Amino acid sequence: MRASVVGCLCFAGLIVVAMVSACVGRFPLHAGQVLHAMLAAAGMNPGPPPPDADMVHTILFGARLPRIGGAICVGAALSVAGAAYQAVFRNPLVSPGLLGVLAGSGTGAALGIVWAAGPAGVAGLSFVGGLAAV
Known part of the structure; x- marks a missing residue:
């Protein structure tokens, strides 16, 4: 109730x-x-x-x-x-920051930007980086 x-x-x-x-x-x-x-x-x-x-x-x-x-x-x-x-x-108390997901996503996004992967590529690499960090 x-x-x-x-x-x-x-x-x-x-x-x-x-x-x-x-x-x-x-x-x-x-x-x-x-x-x-x-x-x-x-x-x-x-x-x-x-x-x-x-x-x-x-x-x-x-x-x-x-x-x-x-x-x-x-x-x-x-x-x-x-x-x-x-x-x-x-x-x-768990959060993405404590598990390293934020750092992994940031690394993936940075790689996507450096490799000029485009918006979808940056988002995809950010997602893959976050998964790899977990």
Whole structure:
């Protein structure tokens, strides 16, 4: 029971932070503008469009929401990876830095950069370096 309450609070916090992140930036948006654009994109009729609806749509769906989604996905992947490390090694204090994964990944990425392997090659060599270090 307690874990589900904590999970719901964390999810609610994530939604609040994502909404604030969608509003804050070089061109600040109001929460009403963000909600109007999201409802319009979902096919609902939120009312007459404001005069700056095209600009809000471009800012929101072209820049901010992809970055917010990417940040959420990266954070989730890092938390799952940390939990997997702790479960595999049966140590609640284990981290990639303690096991040498960070150094191995950095070495692989550096080799990829020196060998001009391109973005996919650098990422692949970084992954292989991290695996080799473990």
